[in-house]
Amino acid sequence: MLTYPQLSTGALAQFPVKKRRRSRTVVNAAADGSRVAYADPAGATIEWQLAYSDLSDAELAALQTFHATAEGSLNGFTFVDPTANLLAWSEDLSNPAWSRAPMLSATAGTDCWHLVNSGAAAQSISQTLSAPDSYVYCFSVWVRSDRPASVTLTIGGERATYAVGNSWTRIWLTRRGVTFGIELAAGAAVDVRGPQVEAQAAPSQYKTSTTGGVYENARLRDDAFCFTTTDLNRHSTTVNILYANHL
């Protein structure tokens, strides 16, 4: 499927970003002030307004090509929410969204998860996203351990190992790939919290997540693509993207 282009920095958007969530509810309001409400989850829509400034010629060309390939609002594409944690169930490592090796246990603690590898080989917990594999992603997580240990972060086939001490430290890895894993060596026990994946080069503040942030079959809202050239190799434009559950 067609994917929305990243900027040369690896970011998907610049500030300001505006996001508009709409749901559909039928409300029957009675004269006494009481009400009966029926939610319609299938009618929900999300709209993003991405304002770009100081785009290079190459970045503008990428957006123009994308707009032409999508033929305006005609064709759907995969859009990765630049404001969201892309992982699903970031606060619940026992959720089926996570794939856990058999000898790795995950037990909930106070504001964290306790991972123990009781096997004789390295074991990992991972999540695969239905996101574009051409993007650069930053996978970050907070870790600590009562005794010195090491943790390996993996993105696809890429990996990096970090030493873990007894204070909370945020570790992160930036690579291309759509499977994100935390690997523990044999016998290791580590506390983790706040796993996060973002389509950018470095981590931002942690955001809790349940549904993730990958939207397949999003559309451009507008058929027209308008941009302004403000100087040599400098352009600005605004892109509106729409995602509707029912489309």
Place this chain on the structure above:
Amino acid sequence: MFPKLKTNAVAQYPATKTIRYRTQALRFVDGAEQRYREWAGPLGRWTIRLGALDESEMAQVEAFMVEQQGRGGTFAFTDPWDGSVHANCSLAADELVLEWTGEMRGRTSVNVIENRS
């Protein structure tokens, strides 16, 4: 329960509170009128403008909107003026606009209405 900010506050300045009554007025030809209460008592409405949120607080507000399915859900709301808990409240709109103007600078606005229990 409506989400609290990291500071444990519910709202930021400026915040608006409305106390609503509903009255039926019948006017007669001679200019006299009779008035009736339509509601058994007043209901509250709060406008929570959040102008200085970080990314995790923005995510928290957005997750609350998703959980509530817009106007569809009900929740308990703590009045930021007097700390009283109003057990049966709803979001007033099916739309939530979130704007990130910079790193750790997000803003949004939420309207909460009290329902008759």
